Amino acid sequence: MPSDILVQAVEAAEYADRLARVREIMRERSLAGLVVTDPANLFYLTGYDAWSFYTPQCLILGAEGEPHLFARAMDAAGAAYTCNLRADQIHGYPEELVHRPDVHPFDWIAERARSLLPDGETIAVEADSHYFSARGYLALGNGLPGRRLVDSTELVNWVRLVKSPHELAQLRIAGQIAATAMRIACDQLQPGRRQCDLVAEIMAAQAIGTPDHGGGYPAIVPMLPTGEAAGTPHLTWTDRVFRAGEATTIELAGVFGRYHAPLARTVMLGDPPQRLTETAKVVAEGLQATLATIRPGVTGSAVHHAFDTVIRGHGLRKDSRIGYSIGIGYPPDWGERTVSLRPGETTELAAGMAFHVILGMWMDGWGYELSEPVVVTSNGVERLTDLPPDLTIRR
Amino acid sequence: MPSDILVQAVEAAEYADRLARVREIMRERSLAGLVVTDPANLFYLTGYDAWSFYTPQCLILGAEGEPHLFARAMDAAGAAYTCNLRADQIHGYPEELVHRPDVHPFDWIAERARSLLPDGETIAVEADSHYFSARGYLALGNGLPGRRLVDSTELVNWVRLVKSPHELAQLRIAGQIAATAMRIACDQLQPGRRQCDLVAEIMAAQAIGTPDHGGGYPAIVPMLPTGEAAGTPHLTWTDRVFRAGEATTIELAGVFGRYHAPLARTVMLGDPPQRLTETAKVVAEGLQATLATIRPGVTGSAVHHAFDTVIRGHGLRKDSRIGYSIGIGYPPDWGERTVSLRPGETTELAAGMAFHVILGMWMDGWGYELSEPVVVTSNGVERLTDLPPDLTIRR
Structure with missing residues (x-):
């Protein structure tokens, strides 16, 4: 035994x-x-x-x-x-x-x-x-x-959609691990370093977790499309070096007890082009509107609408969903394959559901990503990380 | 473009x-x-x-x-x-x-x-x-x-079974990365360290690769069943600490350009029990016999027989296959799902085929693993790593 x-x-x-x-x-x-x-x-x-x-x-x-x-x-x-x-x-x-x-x-x-x-x-x-x-x-x-x-x-x-107190506790720890890994990623992304060397630091942080809670393996490896390729979301790393003047989108997850808190941010090396600065500002505003909408009784479609209204007001559009249900994950995916935050989603949110709100703007030859793992509470939303929602600029 | x-x-x-x-x-x-x-x-x-x-x-x-x-x-x-x-x-x-x-x-x-x-x-x-x-x-x-x-x-x-010169070059680099990651794993496995902290070092080494060739993500995360659980091959890590008196089997892969060189070794913390020392000795002898048999024209079944004869001579037996074809890998598996080294395998080996020869002895409550990624050459076999085939003992 x-x-x-x-x-x-x-x-x-x-x-x-x-x-x-x-x-x-x-x-x-x-x-x-x-x-x-x-x-x-x-x-x-x-x-x-x-x-x-x-x-x-x-x-x-x-x-x-x-x-x-x-x-x-x-x-x-x-x-x-x-x-x-x-x-x-x-x-x-x-x-x-x-x-x-x-x-x-x-x-x-x-x-x-x-x-x-x-x-x-x-x-x-x-x-x-x-x-x-x-x-x-x-x-x-x-x-x-x-x-x-x-x-x-x-x-x-x-x-699996509505999480128990035990499950929510796992997700909160996963959120701490995600935030730690993302802080390291944003700090260590520097011109002249190879992508694979940055990934080594991210993966180490994901496994180390916290002193009290070791990290598990993520269902998806860190993704970091860079430069022109940042317009496409699912490219993994190479051994090419980061260069000044390029933006990189980073998507990773913190994992604890198989529960996943995914997280995305964008890092600019040098002065960002105006289109990137503006997109980042609009998307942060869109995230705020999205989170303000999330509460029990609201449909997935209504949450999407809140985001869509903000970005359309600024002349932007996004065809793909802005989020999906999360919890336990195994390769190749950390989504639950149930509720999506998109037009037509009639499922009403309930306390204890968890989502990855991911605002990926994949343009032709460039891109911007901002995301947040969240839990629906009895009267609103709980963020699982404490990172600022801004474009990281490293000069 | x-x-x-x-x-x-x-x-x-x-x-x-x-x-x-x-x-x-x-x-x-x-x-x-x-x-x-x-x-x-x-x-x-x-x-x-x-x-x-x-x-x-x-x-x-x-x-x-x-x-x-x-x-x-x-x-x-x-x-x-x-x-x-x-x-x-x-x-x-x-x-x-x-x-x-x-x-x-x-x-x-x-x-x-x-x-x-x-x-x-x-x-x-x-x-x-x-x-x-x-x-x-x-x-x-x-x-x-x-x-x-x-x-x-x-x-x-x-x-995909017979590799081109380009593919063999990728596999050789993957082998270097595997050897580097395994050296780090065997060095850093110490009493009182958490499993997840060791995995952090392994995964970092896998991603860093070599100065000239960054590593890719492995199709399978590092596996390191420890102590009693070492009798089961596919458990991933926890945040439990390694303890003196326990053996750990480590299986990982070096990856380059999606080509995988998997590798397994066993580390004992402290004096090994006699059954482990003896098994290690017999399995190393079995590996030698296996590698001596591999050459073009020999069947997968004959390769298995060479190993089986050695271990049976020492009163040991192994029910599962002792190897399988390797090359390109994606999660969840780095095997090619074609040739296995086992009884009944009639495929004849040919120059350019690559195999993971894995000699996993999974007993009730303990285990021992030794493996080697190899390429079939025109007249024999090429090892893809240079690690000694021994049980690592850390006192």
Whole structure:
């Protein structure tokens, strides 16, 4: 039995509550089973946490009874170290099923899951989760004849939307780590330094965390498009040096206990061009308007509208969403894939939801980013970092 | 147009050759099209490199003509910075398709791909790649009526198996970075330090790389199961401190230009128990036998047999494979998902193949790991690092 190796920070009652909320939706939708493959959902429901998602794994929930975890044998052996399942709820598939053209781990899983997922019933799968491949889906369906497989449409992700006090505490620590890492990034971005050397400092700060709380790995590595490339958001670093006269957008996250607080800022080396100064001013005003709008009962669409009104008033426009729900994250994404702050989003905000408000202005050949991770409170919004919302200028 | 932002290190002729080899297999299999979704395959065929794989993207190859890249609009805009495609070969789907329950980016992609993927033909998809979800697969099939979708069975991955001189040069640099990071890890693992603080040093070293070659991000974060948890391979770090009397297995990779050289070692704090010393000795002998066997014409199974014979002679056994093909890597995995060094592997090794020989002995409550990234040469094997194969003991 595991001893003090990894302490469960989440209490058994909270896991039971999470499971009960999932089961309630399953009943509403007449689902006799749910196959959970998103690592963030696995972590949420059981605490299971390992870099094992590159081979097939899943948690299977029947309509009743305890959940069962299926993973590669070498991972199943260690699963008990991090999760709240007993050994008899954990099933390891044989090593020889890994990376074979003729058989697939989900063949094996389907065969063993038949008693959990009754014939003639409807079973939901996480059809758009990152590590449930088309082949896995087909193998599962093939091995469960008589069951109707439907898309869960992010069932567990939606249950994760409102955070518990425990989760909010994790997010606040993640926010502290994000702020520390971003301060270091803005201080250390200097002409003549290589991008990779700055990233080394950011990643070290992310892992060190605080003296009391070590940082976890972020779902996304630091991104820092520079110069002309700053007009595009998802480029990672190179070993090119920073040069005077260039702006760099930096996006990173602080992570604690798998909870993510993402954060973006922009650094200008030298005097900023007027368009950048003006954009920064307008976007800061837009952030203020956005945060002033966030409170329970307001829709995601209304929050977007507040920002959009400000920037349109200054002749700017932004086509992409200005934020999305955050919480637990695993590569390749720290978003929850549920609520977006954009036109048409009818979900009403509620206390305990958390968002990454990200105001990325990606222009042709340049860009500006400002963001803030926030929590919806009973009557407004709580910022998770204390950084000023300004363009950083280093002369 | 991009200027000097990201230089293409791969020559046009090499891209043309890669594409020609893929097309040749397509012809052999009567495939009229191929939908490439694995980021490593995208990079191999076009140089496209961004952290954009968390929303759907693909490269579509018809039987003839140029390939076309489909990605989210904000990523499509920046794609030309890193890849060898012209703007008219890059197609950005609208932002409002992201994370919607009712529509999916692959609906949009399928509609636009119809002319590239003719009716009545067989089209291969990468059915087991990590970022091609079941929902994406179903949307693609639905939007391409009259086409028969089949599994590519890692078609492009297999084309990647034998490396070009350019690729081998990248791997050698990655090996230098891996060795540097591992030296730092073994030196800095000390009683009383937190795991996360050691990881900070490892990740910084991975990013810094060498003075001439900055490091890239690894497909997998450093893993360092410690103490009792060392019996399980894929646990990531915590903020627990290292203690005298414990062994830690460390697995990391050096990365250059997306090419990965993974490396594993074990560090003992204090006097090792006899079982660890003995296992280390046997595994080092097993590594020697393994490397002595690797050369062109030998099967993956024969390489495994060489190792297995040594350890069985000492009463040890290992159920999992002892290695796998490596090269380009993206999260969540740095393996190529093709050749494994295990019983039944009939693929014959050839000069230019690269492997991570990983000898992980995961016992109940303890473990030992030793690994080496290697390249098959014309008459034997080339190690990519120069680290001794021993258990590191720190007293």
